[in-house]
Amino acid sequence: MTQPRRHDRAVTIKDVAREADVSAMTVSNVLNGRGRVSEETAARIRAVVERLGYRPSMAARRLRLSRQWTIGMLIVVEDRDFLSDPFITAQVTGLTNYLTQNAYSLIVRGIRPSDFRTSGLFQQIEADGMVAILSGSEPQRQACIRQIGRMRLPTVLLQEQAASQEPDCVVLRQDDFAGGQQVARHLLETGARGFWMLIPQAEWPGMKARLAGVTAELQAAGLPPPTVVQCSDESYDVAYAATLAALEERGAPDAIVGGNDQLAIAAMKACQARGFSVPDDIQISGFNGFAFWRYVEPVLTTVISPAHLLGERAGELLIDRLQVGAFAASELVLPVTFQPGRSTRAHT
């Protein structure tokens, strides 16, 4: 075995220039397709580039051009394991895929709402633009948004519900309100009248929109809002226990709308453990439609989120913005798809 070598001194543009018997700037011109260079010289340079395995130093280009070819992503969430929610990972994947295709990199940072003010860690990110997905109370999130705004970078806010005050900022979300409406309408049509909604304590604006959608639909039917069952976190155990406690305290509802699939599934298991039949005694629906929505018996009724697409769109908005100089819109809303399963009754 050879000794672990230190990183070889990289081939620079000067090396290429010397070998090709031209100046560094001619090499640069050829590589960037700028300026006119005779085809003969260009070919010679390209051959040398190939032979030497020259790769331009991004560090040098970044310094020179003060462009980073990097997007920063901030995930503000209480859970240290900030990629544990599939709704978030799907967005991250969509974004990474889009950016990679466009030769951009993504730097992801998870921050807890409480650490946001102090850490300032996110400020260390040198990027051309930012994407943020925020949880927390309205004032907390607004404070985050202002902080991000101080970076003076084009910004995409994922899942925020209202257009932002900040300049150079666009809000991108899925239509959670409509999703909530569709779920409620479906349940109403199957005869449900007493509704619960399971919601995590961590405040997600999308979650609130789902609740608002359900509430609006009930109100339109002359019914009161759903009873909100809060879960101190989004874990299975907590949602399960919260459902049991609520069943104990208030008796069974006609329908439980889970704020997401995980919550709905935990609720379903709790109901079944108490001897209720789903959907005959209690109907249950979820939100998001990730892989495991069908792990349970009966298969969960849910709303399919375009989460991956949300990530891609965020990347697209940002890269277009970087080219054009301004965002084309200040708000963009993607549709969701209601997906009936067997945890709710078919309506006749």
Place this chain on the structure above:
Amino acid sequence: MTQPRRHDRAVTIKDVAREADVSAMTVSNVLNGRGRVSEETAARIRAVVERLGYRPSMAARRLRLSRQWTIGMLIVVEDRDFLSDPFITAQVTGLTNYLTQNAYSLIVRGIRPSDFRTSGLFQQIEADGMVAILSGSEPQRQACIRQIGRMRLPTVLLQEQAASQEPDCVVLRQDDFAGGQQVARHLLETGARGFWMLIPQAEWPGMKARLAGVTAELQAAGLPPPTVVQCSDESYDVAYAATLAALEERGAPDAIVGGNDQLAIAAMKACQARGFSVPDDIQISGFNGFAFWRYVEPVLTTVISPAHLLGERAGELLIDRLQVGAFAASELVLPVTFQPGRSTRAHT
């Protein structure tokens, strides 16, 4: 509303120097704690830094020091949605968390095995070290590893099974072989004799180790290896269909070992759909122990993977290596934990 402003010309070290009436290098010394500077001058400089909101340019430091404070992560997998597997996202999260705490950034790139040779995209990553998690056939993976080796960067290979030929490279994995053994032992003790194992077509070295562990344990009991049921991908639908087809063709086994939880759950649902009782007719176990292992009825017997820790350790190995100049070991194996559920029988 103000006009969207272009990124303000950033405050540079020169601005600070001018304001504090010292040279740029004195500012640099103070900020980096190098050289001796009178406490009075230092305090003055720090005040100016604060007042001006000066943040050193990473791009300049990178160029100057040819260090990137960045780790690159390569995920070589067929699925375009390369963060869809929770086993991978948990590792990515662990790594990101560790790196962020140490002021490093992570650049993640998903590449399909087939594109690996051509894309060369991963070479664009300017990083101080690499982490890779590879799927594909042995020769394919070895080719990837050699390619990565040509970057001459300290490298952590996740879930590879054998120490690498490459210099400056360490293999970090969990003990999938032992996990396979434990599952098999448990099933043997409950009386199972006829085994299937559900495996995705994409070749993961960890998956092979699980199979090898099961096989070894069966062999020790004088039994033949498990029947391998291949799934063309890791999706629910495919695993479900594969299980149905196998039941059709060969009748029911005593036990089905899922290569991971997702496969096990799909298999369980397929068995139940055919009227088999789990665990009375067929015992079923999974692998990894992510949140949804208990979504199913009966709750899945599984093996808990230290996936988040795997990511953290990868970061730790790399950052230590960067400081010390060499890896302390060439292989590191983390233990797994057998987690009995109700999809297998309790042994007496």
Place this chain on the structure above:
DNA sequence: CTGAAAGCGCTTACAG
């Protein structure tokens, strides 16, 4: 204790 000079590897006007 403090600073002038050089240089990391590029690219952008500007000449020729």
Place this chain on the structure above:
DNA sequence: CTGAAAGCGCTTACAG
């Protein structure tokens, strides 16, 4: 069509 010079914002020897 091609090149010499300057500079992006830092830090590292080396002087004083």
